[in-house]
Amino acid sequence: MSTPNRDRRGLIELAPPAEKAFLVAVDTGEDTGWTAEDSLVELANLATTAGAEVVGAEWQNRRHVDPNWYVGKGKAEELVAAKSETRFDLLVTDDELSPSQQKALESLLNVKVIDRSRLILDIFAQHARTHEGRLQVELAQLEYQLPRLTRLWTHLSRTGGGIGTRGPGESQLETDRRIIRERIKKMKERVEEVRRSRATTARGRDRRLMATVGIVGYTNAGKSTLLNALVGSEVALVEDRLFATLDPTSRQVKLGDGQAAIVTDTVGFIHKLPHQLVDAFRATLEEVNRADVLLEVVDASDAHFTEHRATVQTVLDELGAGSKPRLVVFNKADLLDPAARDGRAPAPVIAGAVFVSALTGYGLDTLRAELAALLASLWIAVDVHVPYAAGELLARVRERGTVELEYGNRDVRVFGRVAPTLAGELERAAADWSATLRENGAGGGE
Ligand SMILES: Nc1nc2c(ncn2[C@@H]2O[C@H](COP(=O)(O)OP(=O)(O)OP(=O)(O)O)[C@@H](O)[C@H]2O)c(=O)[nH]1
Ligand SMILES: [Mg+2]
DSSP: OOOOOOOOTTOOOSSOOOOEEEEEEEEOSOSTTOOHHHHHHHHHHHHHHTTOEEEEEEEEEOSSOBTTTBSOHHHHHHHHHHHHHHOOSEEEESSOOOHHHHHHHHHHHOSEEEEHHHHHHHHHHHHOOSHHHHHHHHHHHHHHHHHHHHHHHHHHHHHSOSTTSSTHHHHHHHHHHHHHHHHHHHHHHHHHHHHHHHHHHHHHSGGGGSEEEEEEEBTTSSHHHHHHHHHTSOOSOOOSSTTOOOSOEEEEEEEETTEEEEEEEOOOBOTTOOHHHHHHTHHHHHHHHHOSEEEEEEETTSTTHHHHHHHHHHHHHHHTOTTSOEEEEEEOGGGSOHHHHTTSSOOOOOTTOEEOOTTTOTTHHHHHHHHHHHHHHTOEEEEEEEETTOHHHHHHHHHHOOEEEEEOSSEEEEEEEEOHHHHHHHHHHHHHHHHHHHHTTOOSOO
């Protein structure tokens, strides 16, 4: 990773040469489970995914990040020497930089300086294919830029201040900020439109008749490969790179015993995922919130799977899906010692987890059976009265075939067991119905 990269003078290159990136991190010892070195390996992977060539990396143990230089002043000066040695033209820091830290490093090194968040945003921008994906990425980028404009100004006005710092400079900045804010507002409206039409399509299709399963997990864990394996065809894009998937893909998957579920593959998570992205991708990630259960795919062959799981949990909590029923799937079992995956030797075992290989098909039948069992265990007992007008809802309830309907004079009694989403809809319909009855002075349901 740190081999100096020689000039390729004399070579005619058709494609623009890859940017030469140098990576730097600070180890404060506060990032549970992660050393700066581990995090840098991941950062290198991100930089390569974004199209850069990593020519070197450094980290420093410090109690805190330096407010002026990110790393200590001395270390920052060492980077000047590293630059003449490796000829990097891009510096990437492992944590978010303040505008003043970025500016200080840029003037010292005379190269472009970006932080991990911006790198991730850039990868998302490169991989966004659909209208919705592009909208969300642009929204996240604007949200990332806005405070940076503001704080840059605060910083300048503090050092300069007073006479000469007002006038065109300020009004230009005010204009920029206003333009960005207006754009953010527009983008949010458009994202919301997309979200609404997606919700309508989701309702319109047969998916609500079936249980829904959301695949979640760290980026590159094999989520898309698993969906393809479960469906039996190549429906989702699989690539050995980070954030190959940005847009959700949903397919019907057979679970056995005639049961089926709609399984959705979506964007992966990563350590230090910019919060702007989580916010902007709420529309996409709503598939996760709507799911009856989550299938958490873990790359069992990755030494850091415990930390990966912690990151996934944090993001799920942020989305409000952290305590959804979940089946943990240890993927890439083919890369493990066979004794380990069969439970005969020490392995990354977690109670209730299923070992599979999405690549070879190992364990998929067990996974289908476990998923079916989990879904069935979640069904909720209902006994409610809904009006005849709720015909569409009743039709869906009937198709599940686990309830009995009693047709009364005034309304229909529904009792039996249904999936939680359906139970929620029934409870709401029943509550509305009894409110209507009360208003009409007809007393409660029969
Ligand atoms: N050896 C092995 N490789 C696997 C397995 N499952 C997936 N992979 C590989 O892991 C890489 C990532 O797979 P994807 O399915 O794209 O992973 P993902 O979780 O969808 O990743 P993102 O969409 O980028 O977040 C690809 O190179 C797959 O071929 C497996 O069971 N065994
Ligand atoms: Mg994927």
